[in-house]
Amino acid sequence: MTGQVSWAHTQVHQRVHSVMTAAMRADARTIDTVLLSLGDGGLDPYSREFVREARRLVLACTAALTCVLSAHRPGAGPRGDEICRGCGTSDCRTLHGVADVLAAYAVRPLTVDRAEAWRRADAWFNREGDPVPVGIAEFADGFAAWRVTAAPGETAQVAVIDGRCGALTLWPPLPLGTLAREYGEYRRTNPAPG
Known part of the structure; x- marks a missing residue:
């Protein structure tokens, strides 16, 4: 299938996978080591806590988006046309909305190494x-x-x-x-x- 739903699903999946891969490649121990080396002079307590938890938060958010992608995926409609299995339409607003948000924040697929x-x-x-x-x-x-x-x-x-x-x-x-x-x-x- 190569309709709007497949295209939107592919766009979102590539971007979500890219973000998840970047978070998985980050080393939590190295982040903690750098934060410890900064002492009290580097970051305010809120920023320090955010940086310390960022990897876990990103992984949680991308896992949640993966659940959305598993529900809003391409499938065959009653007339054989392509529809979104989650909402039953040929133009999934959920996928387009997520794609628009990811694009607004310049989330692009990583090149593959x-x-x-x-x-x-x-x-x-x-x-x-x-x-x-x-x-x-x-x-x-x-x-x-x-x-x-x-x-x-x-x-x-x-x-x-x-x-x-x-x-x-x-x-x-x-x-x-x-x-x-x-x-x-x-x-x-x-x-x-x-």
């Missing part, structure tokens, strides 16, 4: 529970990832993780230069939202 690309590829290739090592290579528009060891009879697939939005697409095994050219063309003809 090598570690995040590996995490997404690992989750994809190991989703069925049998862990396998995952290889990864970077190119201009993203990352190519593959199972280092394939099961007998398994068709090799390469997962491409977009470097801008983190979207994962599956590709046949190609040399990295060829894959980079093909993915660059794919990206020009299928621009990711956001």
Whole structure:
């Protein structure tokens, strides 16, 4: 589905995930150490408490928004058209409202780094529970990832993780230069939202 609800859901999901990822990457112990090193001269008590609790608060808010996204997600309407499952409309005011607030505060999806690309590829290739090592290579528009060891009879697939939005697409095994050219063309003809 590629209607308004899917587009809005993708916009909000990318931004919420970006904020949650930034908070998860923050080290609470380092924040506490810096706050302790400032002593009484650095911040007023309210600002100090806010900084100390910011990571936890951001994680709580993004978890709450994730609940909103799970309710207001795309689905098929009674006539086969796309609707929001939460409100039953083709133009979800909730998703647009959240997207507008995030845009007003300049929340943008993070670019995907090598570690995040590996995490997404690992989750994809190991989703069925049998862990396998995952290889990864970077190119201009993203990352190519593959199972280092394939099961007998398994068709090799390469997962491409977009470097801008983190979207994962599956590709046949190609040399990295060829894959980079093909993915660059794919990206020009299928621009990711956001």
